[in-house]
Every structure is written in C-alpha cells, then in structure tokens.
Amino acid sequence: MDQKTRSNRALGKQNREQLSEESRFHKSREIAENLMATAVWKQAKQVLLYASYGSEVSTGLLIDAALAAGKEVFLPKVLGDQMEFFRITDRAELAPGYQHILEPPGQTKRFLPDASIPTLLTAPGLAFDRSGARIGYGKGFYDRYLGKIPAADRPYLVGLCFSCQLFGILDGQKPHDINMDLIVTERR
Numbered sequence: 001m002d003q004k005t006r007s008n009r010a011l012g013k014q015n016r017e018q019l020s021e022e023s024r025f026h027k028s029r030e031i032a033e034n035l036m037a038t039a040v041w042k043q044a045k046q047v048l049l050y051a052s053y054g055s056e057v058s059t060g061l062l063i064d065a066a067l068a069a070g071k072e073v074f075l076p077k078v079l080g081d082q083m084e085f086f087r088i089t090d091r092a093e094l095a096p097g098y099q100h101i102l103e104p105p106g107q108t109k110r111f112l113p114d115a116s117i118p119t120l121l122t123a124p125g126l127a128f129d130r131s132g133a134r135i136g137y138g139k140g141f142y143d144r145y146l147g148k149i150p151a152a153d154r155p156y157l158v159g160l161c162f163s164c165q166l167f168g169i170l171d172g173q174k175p176h177d178i179n180m181d182l183i184v185t186e187r188r
C-alpha cells in the first residue's frame with residue numbers, strides 16, 4: 001500500500017479521535033438526521049448498518065430508527081477472513097465478537113443481495129473524499145464483501161464520517177476499492 005493511503009488513514013483516524021466524546025455524540029446525531037432526511041433512507045426497505053465502536057460515527061440512533069420504521073436491519077459479523085450481514089430485530093441481540101465489536105448471533109437471516117428491494121448500506125471508515133473513495137482499517141472486509149456482489153445488485157452505498165475525516169482527493173485507489181455513492185457528514 002502506498003505512503004499517501006497510509007498517511008490519509010492515520011490523519012483521518014487522528015482527527016476522529018481528537019474530537020471530544022461529547023462532540024462525536026453531537027455530530028453523530030446530526031449525521032443520523034442528515035442521512036434520515038435523504039430519499040434513499042426513506043425508501044430503503046433493508047438497511048445494512050454497522051455497530052459503531054471506538055471513535056466511529058455512532059449508529060445507535062440509526063439502528064433504533066430503522067427498526068422502529070419497520071425496515072429490515074442487518075449488521076456485519078466477521079467469519080474468518082470474510083464478513084457477512086445478519087438480520088437483527090433488537091439491539092439486545094448483539095454480543096461482542098471480532099475486535100470486541102458488537103455482532104449479531106449469526107443464526108438469523110443472512111443478507112442476500114436482491115436488486116428488486118431498495119437497500120442501503122452504511123460503511124464506517126477512517127478517511128473519505130467527496131468522490132466517494134473510502135479508506136478503512138486496511139483489512140479489506142468491506143471491499144471484499146462488496147466486490148462479491150454484482151454491481152447491479154449492490155446496495156446504495158453511504159459512507160458515514162465526521163467532516164474532519166473528509167479530504168480533497170484520496171489518490172492511491174486500487175482496482176478492488178469500491179466507491180461510495182454518497183458521503184454523509186454532520187455538514188451534509
């Protein structure tokens with residue numbers, strides 16, 4: 001991996017961690033509100049979210065709002081070197097898994113892409129740019145997962161980040177990197 005990707009990842013992570021907990025909480029709420037105001041969120045019947053940990057954009061509000069709105073909610077679970085999404089109907093079903101991140105039990109309905117069902121996926125990340133480029137922890141889970149899905153069946157992809165993680169242009173993109181369709185920050 002190139003030097004630029006490394007330094008953008010480190011910078012995005014540092015900027016995210018420098019926000020106070022209160023500020024992250026506040027901004028996460030604004031990010032959730034901005035996402036929920038979009039047509040893609042409103043129309044989505046299925047949402048693939050993540051259970052936030054560390055200094056990531058918090059997703060608790062989104063999970064609860066999606067469940068309350070009757071959407072099907074799926075969260076990632078790491079299985080070996082792959083990641084799969086399983087349905088939850090309550091946050092209480094989650095238990096610590098890979099890297100102590102809360103995960104679904106894995107016996108419930110597994111997400112299967114279906115282009116006829118409006119579906120939205122939110123991805124966390126350390127650095128993003130306006131074109132939708134995304135840098136994660138560097139293990140490639142999201143890129144590998146999304147790469148398995150034929151482009152026509154892929155959910156609408158939304159990157160969630162604080163505006164301090166948004167950079168001008170993240171070059172050093174690799175062929176396997178899959179761009180987000182939309183980036184949502186606390187500033188929209």
Ligand SMILES: Nc1nc2c(c(=O)[nH]1)N(C=O)[C@@H](CNc1ccc(C(=O)N[C@@H](CCC(=O)O)C(=O)O)cc1)CN2
Nearest residue numbers: 050051052053076078083099101124136137139141142
């Ligand atoms: N909330 C959340 N769930 C997720 C992901 C994620 O990024 N966020 N994933 C997306 O892939 C998968 C888990 N992948 C992960 C890959 C690496 C690390 C990790 O190495 N964490 C270190 C920090 C490493 C670093 O700073 O470079 C740590 O937390 O100490 C964590 C999760 C599936 N679930």
Ligand SMILES: Nc1ncnc2c1ncn2[C@@H]1O[C@H](COP(=O)(O)OP(=O)(O)OP(=O)(O)O)[C@@H](O)[C@H]1O
Nearest residue numbers: 134135136137138139140141142143144147176177
């Ligand atoms: N579609 C793919 N097919 C095969 N290998 C892949 C694919 N996507 C990613 N990888 C592997 O994963 C590694 C890490 O990828 P990358 O640096 O893009 O991760 P990232 O986007 O920062 O992290 P993540 O997706 O876990 O949040 C790559 O070096 C590559 O070996």
